[in-house]
Amino acid sequence: MKELIYNLKFAWRYAKNQKKLIILYILCNLFQIIISVFLPVLSAKIIVSLTDNQLVQVLNIALILLVTELFRNCVVYLTNFFSQKIYRETFISVQSDLGYEILKLQNKCIDDNSSGVFIQRLTSDTSNIADVFNVLNIYLTHVLTDIGIFAAIFFINKKVFLFVLIMTFIIYLIESRRVKILNERDKEFRKKNENVSGFVGELVRGVRDIKMLGAENSFMNELHKKIIDLNKYRYKMMSTNRNYTFIRGTYYDLFNTTLIFFLVYLIYTGELLLASGLIINNYMNRVVSIVNYFSILLEKLKSFNLSSVRIFNIIDSDEFKKEDFGTTHLDNVKGNFEFKNVKFGYNEDNIILKDINFKVKSRETVGFVGKSGAGKSTIFSLLCKMYDVNDGSITIDGVNINDLDKESIRGNITIINQNPYIFNLSIRDNLKLVKDNLTDEEMIEACKLACLDEFINGLEDGYDTIIGEGGVNLSGGQRQRLAIARALVQKTEIILFDEATSALDNETQESIQDAIKNLKDDYTILIIAHRLSTIINCDRIMVLNDGVIEDSGTHYELLDRCSEYRKLYEKELNS
Secondary structure (H helix, E strand, O other), X not given: OHHHHHHHHHHXXXXXXXXXXXXXHHHHHHHHHHHHHHHHHHHHHHHHHHHOOOHHHHHHHHHHHHHHHHHHHHHHHHHHHHHHHHHHHHHHHHHHHHXXXXXXXXXXHHHHOOXXXXXXXXXXXXXXXXXXXXXXXXXXXXXXXXXXXXXXXXXXXXXXXXXXXXXXXXXXXXHHHHHHHHHHHHHHHHHHHHHHHHHHHHHHHOHHHHHXXXXXXXXXXXXXXXXHHHHHHHHHHHHHHHHHHHHHHHHHHXXXXXXXXXXXXXXXXXXXXXXXXXXXXXXXXHHHHHHHHHHHHHHHHHHHHHHHHHHHXXXXXXXXXXXXXXXXXXXXXOOOEEEEEEEEEEEOOEEEEEEEEEEEOOOOEEEEEEOOOOOHHHHHHHHOOOOOOOEEEEEEOOEEOOOEOHHHHHOOEEEEEXXXXXXXXXXXXXXXXXXXXXXHHHHHHHHHHOOOXXXXXXXXXXXXXXXXXHHOOOOHHHHHHHHHHHHHXXXXXXXXXXXXXXOOOHHHHHHHHHHHHXXXXXXXXXXXXXXXXXXXXXXXXXXXXXXXXXXXXXXXXXXXXXXXXXXXXXXXXXX
């Protein structure tokens, strides 16, 4: 109960900016409750008046009944309107906040969880939190109305009240059992659904690779198994619900029949007036449904509670750890940095970097070579503080990156990967993502330096050309050059090329190298090379082997004295 109250407070912090709407919403609900209790009384009076041939009174009561019903419809409409508006604003707030918090998560947290986990939280869980106001609107209103009806029955006849109370309690015991079972199964269903969602996400992201590998059947067979397993569990839940629905219908019928006989008996014995019996009879359907509404309310609140915990774990708890930045800000980053006795592993059994020491000066161009798994990309990830070092230190302009704020690091370093992610926007909007106030002059200049302007000018829509999801309408070389232009627009001092030309043909590679040459004198550049030809002209080349820097120097110095580098060079010549 304490947890539920806490989570309701959690939801309230997103809805509290809508206090006026919430007050209006509560007032409308109160009107609904009063009217719902009052209407059966009017209906009973009409029947009694008819039996007494009081036609004028019947017409008057009927007119009041009509006006009341019309007023109730207006109130219901306003209640739904306010509720939906609160839901919408709350949903937007929670989802935006959650999305922002996910972006702040440590990479390790993202690595340790499937994409399905975050998709579920951003969609169904945020919806459950926002929906709490609709839930309260629909079900709490019913429950409160029924409480008012119970009070009315108590004042009409205490024997009927006691009978209804006992029967309601029996029904509640049955319903609470149903809710408990369904909640347990819902938790398991959510886990299975996350698994399927994550796998579908992999299908969407890797569809091209799946096709190229000819793995469509294998992948779909695996997805089919997961979907079948999920739907088996879904059917199990539906079967449970179906069985309980049958049972519920049976005891509802028994309750209604027994209550009618009891009312007839009390009227026959003179303990209950006909009008009072009619009023209670009009209340009867609402009385029976109170347990159902109450059970559903509890079920919805439990779903809300579960979703709140799942989202709260990301937003506020320590279960999902956030990136930890310092407070020191560097106004003018020069681009000098140093790795000192750096050790790192993604876990204790997988140490990637064992003892890394090197310095890079401002405006220096440095290449990194080595076998796959030597730790080249890991160095780049550590420099960007995507992960924290296990031991040792990394400094930028003499300041430990653990002490620097996010802007000083991420705002001054850009990584261009082998497959840079290009958004399904226009070329212009892809560039504006990193700088809102980007001018056309800045954009064109960046594209010229990246050797991309000629290609863009040849397009029908120029810079407003939509390039498709992942840059599907661009070649590999064009995506790389757009990524370089994006880095230039960002005006970072350090640019990292992580095997940016490994999958490109020779001609395209040369164009990328031309783009890098244009940057050489103005930026600190680090290049991880798959092809040594990419880094021959670097000021310095570092050779990584088994998590340590084996040697460093110019291309010709390393050919003379470093056997590992010479092997790599000869292998490339012979390929």
